[in-house]
Amino acid sequence: MAKPLVTMTGINKHFPGVLALDGVDFQLVAGEIHALMGENGAGKSTLVKVLTGAEAFESGQIKLDGFDAPIINHSPQEAQERGLATVYQEVNLAPNLSVAENLFVARQPRRLGLVNWRAIHRRAEAILAGIGLDIDVDKPLESYPIAVQQMVAIGRAIDVSAKVLILDEPTSSLNDQEVANLFALMRRLRDQGLGIIFISHFLEQVYEVCDRITVLRNGRLVGQYDVAHLARRELVSAMLGRSFDDLAALSRSDQDQSNDTTPVVRARGLAVRGGVKPFDLDIMPGEVVGLAGLLGSGRTQVARVIFAADPADQGTRLINNRQLPDRPLDSVRAGLAFCPESRKDEGVIGELSVRENIVVAQQSKLGAFHLMSHAEQVELAQHYIDLLQIKCASMETPIKQLSGGNQQKVILARWLATHPELLILDEPTRGIDIGTKAEIQRLCLELADQGMAVLFISSEIDEMLRTCSRIGVMRDLEKVGELTGDQLNSSAIMAAIAGGEADD
Amino acid sequence: MTDQHSRWRRLIHSRLFFPLVCLALVLALNVVITMVTTGSPGPFFDINFSNGTINGPLITILNRSSELVILAVGMTIVIASSGGVDISVGAVMALSGAVSVWLLGYGTLADNSYHVASYVVPYGVGLLAAIAVGAICGAWNGLLVAKLRIQAMVATLILFTGGRGLAKVVSEGQITKVDVPSYKFIGNFIQDGSGHNVVPVSTAIFVAAAVVALAGLLLRHSALGMNIQAVGINPKSSRLVGLNSGRVVFFAFVFCGVCAALAGIIATSRIGAVDSSNVGKLLEMDAILAVALGGNSLAGGRFSLAGSVIGAITIQSLTTVLYSVNVSADQLPFYKAIVVVLIVVLQSPELRPMLQRLRRRFRPTAGLRQVVAP
Numbered sequence: 001m002a003k004p005l006v007t008m009t010g011i012n013k014h015f016p017g018v019l020a021l022d023g024v025d026f027q028l029v030a031g032e033i034h035a036l037m038g039e040n041g042a043g044k045s046t047l048v049k050v051l052t053g054a055e056a057f058e059s060g061q062i063k064l065d066g067f068d069a070p071i072i073n074h075s076p077q078e079a080q081e082r083g084l085a086t087v088y089q090e091v092n093l094a095p096n097l098s099v100a101e102n103l104f105v106a107r108q109p110r111r112l113g114l115v116n117w118r119a120i121h122r123r124a125e126a127i128l129a130g131i132g133l134d135i136d137v138d139k140p141l142e143s144y145p146i147a148v149q150q151m152v153a154i155g156r157a158i159d160v161s162a163k164v165l166i167l168d169e170p171t172s173s174l175n176d177q178e179v180a181n182l183f184a185l186m187r188r189l190r191d192q193g194l195g196i197i198f199i200s201h202f203l204e205q206v207y208e209v210c211d212r213i214t215v216l217r218n219g220r221l222v223g224q225y226d227v228a229h230l231a232r233r234e235l236v237s238a239m240l241g242r243s244f245d246d247l248a249a250l251s252r253s254d255q256d257q258s259n260d261t262t263p264v265v266r267a268r269g270l271a272v273r274g275g276v277k278p279f280d281l282d283i284m285p286g287e288v289v290g291l292a293g294l295l296g297s298g299r300t301q302v303a304r305v306i307f308a309a310d311p312a313d314q315g316t317r318l319i320n321n322r323q324l325p326d327r328p329l330d331s332v333r334a335g336l337a338f339c340p341e342s343r344k345d346e347g348v349i350g351e352l353s354v355r356e357n358i359v360v361a362q363q364s365k366l367g368a369f370h371l372m373s374h375a376e377q378v379e380l381a382q383h384y385i386d387l388l389q390i391k392c393a394s395m396e397t398p399i400k401q402l403s404g405g406n407q408q409k410v411i412l413a414r415w416l417a418t419h420p421e422l423l424i425l426d427e428p429t430r431g432i433d434i435g436t437k438a439e440i441q442r443l444c445l446e447l448a449d450q451g452m453a454v455l456f457i458s459s460e461i462d463e464m465l466r467t468c469s470r471i472g473v474m475r476d477l478e479k480v481g482e483l484t485g486d487q488l489n490s491s492a493i494m495a496a497i498a499g500g501e502a503d504d
Numbered sequence: 505m506t507d508q509h510s511r512w513r514r515l516i517h518s519r520l521f522f523p524l525v526c527l528a529l530v531l532a533l534n535v536v537i538t539m540v541t542t543g544s545p546g547p548f549f550d551i552n553f554s555n556g557t558i559n560g561p562l563i564t565i566l567n568r569s570s571e572l573v574i575l576a577v578g579m580t581i582v583i584a585s586s587g588g589v590d591i592s593v594g595a596v597m598a599l600s601g602a603v604s605v606w607l608l609g610y611g612t613l614a615d616n617s618y619h620v621a622s623y624v625v626p627y628g629v630g631l632l633a634a635i636a637v638g639a640i641c642g643a644w645n646g647l648l649v650a651k652l653r654i655q656a657m658v659a660t661l662i663l664f665t666g667g668r669g670l671a672k673v674v675s676e677g678q679i680t681k682v683d684v685p686s687y688k689f690i691g692n693f694i695q696d697g698s699g700h701n702v703v704p705v706s707t708a709i710f711v712a713a714a715v716v717a718l719a720g721l722l723l724r725h726s727a728l729g730m731n732i733q734a735v736g737i738n739p740k741s742s743r744l745v746g747l748n749s750g751r752v753v754f755f756a757f758v759f760c761g762v763c764a765a766l767a768g769i770i771a772t773s774r775i776g777a778v779d780s781s782n783v784g785k786l787l788e789m790d791a792i793l794a795v796a797l798g799g800n801s802l803a804g805g806r807f808s809l810a811g812s813v814i815g816a817i818t819i820q821s822l823t824t825v826l827y828s829v830n831v832s833a834d835q836l837p838f839y840k841a842i843v844v845v846l847i848v849v850l851q852s853p854e855l856r857p858m859l860q861r862l863r864r865r866f867r868p869t870a871g872l873r874q875v876v877a878p
Contacts, residue, residue: 328745333746338744347744349734350737351733351737352734361745361746363727364746364747369727371725371726
């Protein structure tokens with residue numbers, strides 16, 4: 001076997017009220033891509049943070065190739081100096097600095113004590129060319145889509161002459177082509193002798209690119225496997241600790257659509273200047289409608305315009321046959337609910353407690369001067385914490401201390417608490433473990449059975465096939481068609497997304 | 505873990521713990537200094553009743569801190585909702601005082617060499633005018649910050665400099681005095697016709713208490729408290745749940761402006777005159793400091809009104825303590841700065857981990873045990 005780069009043994013770490021890592025062992029060898037898998041709260045992120053010094057650990061040992069004694073990283077900078085580079089799930093760069101500045105921030109090449117801008121520019125272009133990205137490096141990072149920002153973050157990490165590269169959910173914002181580019185790059189780096197730790201929820205990607213898998217569950221090591229000798233079914237049951245049937249049991253119930261009911265939403269020719277082109281969309285009560293399309297196809301814009309998160313420039317939007325002002329508050333009052341794509345930016349209110357994050361939408365619907373009593377708030381919060389099995393130390397814990405999946409559940413709870421007639425879910429399962437994914441999908445179907453309309457957006461076609469009874473297809477900011485009944489299979493959807501035989 | 509133990513822990517982790525400790529330290533400082541210099545604890549904690557008033561250093565501190573307490577309440581709301589500060593409050597104090605007196609002595613100021621001998625309009629109208637001026641200034645600041653999205657510090661810089669200038673225009677560059685006895689009631693004591701105190705406690709304390717109580721009640725019995733924090737933490741999320749973050753920030757500034765006007769009424773009433781150059785001078789900085797001393801983040805979001813009030817009283821205590829040990833007014837800022845640095849360091853969230861690391865370094869065995877353990 002190749003030489004070990006990282007050897008972690010018996011790592012223990014507590015968070016208030018939780019044992020986050022319980023004697024975890026982990027080994028990464030040179031020239032491998034090693035997947036770290038597990039449900040939310042399994043300890044993947046914590047293990048990586050302990051390794052990179054973002055979190056302290058209580059006991060255990062970390063050995064790093066090239067160091068005789070066990071090391072403890074006290075900060076990500078220290079880890080970086082020792083050859084451990086990380087790209088986190090959410091891009092951790094400065095959006096208003098230029099791409100080049102982001103690549104060289106805190107390590108600018110200098111000449112005569114001054115920053116050498118010409119060198120920065122040249123080397124930035126070289127780095128990005130190396131990962132197949134041809135963009136203007138002098139433009140601010142925020143002027144590029146998230147996908148490109150992510151690539152820049154990876155470019156920076158790679159360039160910091162790393163021996164170990166840690167990629168935490170790097171592909172969740174990338175389209176297929178970008179993922180393929182990234183994987184090609186990862187393989188190239190692996191062949192050069194780098195060790196890569198890859199954290200992802202996409203099983204297919206793990207099987208496509210990884211050599212070995214370490215599975216964690218509830219802070220404990222489940223096992224380390226060779227990808228070639230591990231069936232997917234075994235992997236999933238290792239991660240979940242339960243049988244695969246839970247997932248398979250989900251199936252779409254075929255509703256009878258009576259045509260005379262009023263649609264919850266009737267959109268006619270809605271469009272945004274420079275954005276999504278005019279589209280029509282009806283959503284009936286009790287219906288789960290999907291929106292399929294690539295990143296940037298306009299699927300998110302459709303959701304935002306329907307909720308009035310962004311104003312439409314033309315067209316009509318009828319909610320239960322009523323025309324409403326383009327303001328989120330009116331949408332909320334009319335029974336619309338919107339879980340946005342970017343949980344961190346537009347969903348969670350970080351320092352507020354879980355309780356406050358749950359009640360805030362209902363409270364805003366009631367108005368500032370109709371305060372829900374503390375008892376009512378506690379009851380409401382507890383109801384949804386139980387219903388959605390939100391894992392938190394207490395309902396007074398700030399939401400930012402929760403794992404991503406549990407944060408998403410809190411956002412979901414926030415909207416369910418308003419008893420919406422239409423629930424808009426934009427990528428509700430992104431960055432979330434399989435167990436929670438299945439729960440959210442099942443919840444969608446249950447809510448639809450109870451008469452709620454759901455607009456469901458996802459990058460995963462399988463997920464939409466499981467939940468949606470009708471799928472609108474978006475391509476290049478245009479709604480190119482709708483698929484129902486027999487057309488609902490992945491090859492038909494892919495064909496529609498890809499274009500060629502436009503479904504008009 | 506015993507019950508007592510956990511209660512102690514809860515106390516230590518309470519947001520108000522450190523602000524209270526700081527206040528206690530400042531008060532203790534006075535006793536220590538007096539002990540050292542005179543050999544006895546001194547009259548610092550004495551409270552007595554004479555000449556129809558309740559007297560004592562602590563009462564003086566409460567009285568003198570009234571303006572700052574009121575300003576701190578307004579500043580807390582502005583900081584929590586916008587993450588910015590309103591540096592115009594001192595100037596707004598002067599402006600609202602000047603407009604109020606201008607109205608009370610309307611048309612007669614220049615004739616009476618800038619003395620108001622008798623009210624031209626009812627006193628209540630003068631007070632309402634002051635409050636209206638505060639509200640208008642707040643609305644102006646709020647418009648710049650909430651609608652035009654100018655940074656709060658820059659937006660309020662306009663009134664910070666312009667407000668005093670405008671006050672001088674209104675009072676024609678003079679220090680305008682008011683000779684009507686009732687004008688002094690708010691900043692001092694309410695008196696009957698023969699000059700005897702009717703209420704034994706300074707009116708300013710009641711005004712400050714009323715502002716704190718009113719703000720506290722409003723925040724507790726409406727969702728405004730949560731809305732302000734939500735908007736301060738994440739305006740985008742807040743907007744999507746239906747909160748109008750612009751409106752919240754706007755009203756925060758209006759409220760802060762009204763608070764500044766009330767503080768201005770007290771400050772001008774104390775001396776019975778409006779000196780546009782000096783009313784509330786540098787008080788905006790003390791107000792911001794009070795919020796910080798109260799354990800509130802200046803980045804906005806989570807806030808504690810009680811903390812800010814304690815912070816304001818701490819600052820005034822410090823001033824009083826320093827005066828009582830004969831620090832002259834011009835040296836005051838220096839000593840104040842020393843104590844403020846100590847307090848701010850004490851409250852820094854980085855301090856405790858730093859001390860822990862330091863302790864570990866001096867007891868190396870504790871650190872070694874971890875590495876040696878299998």
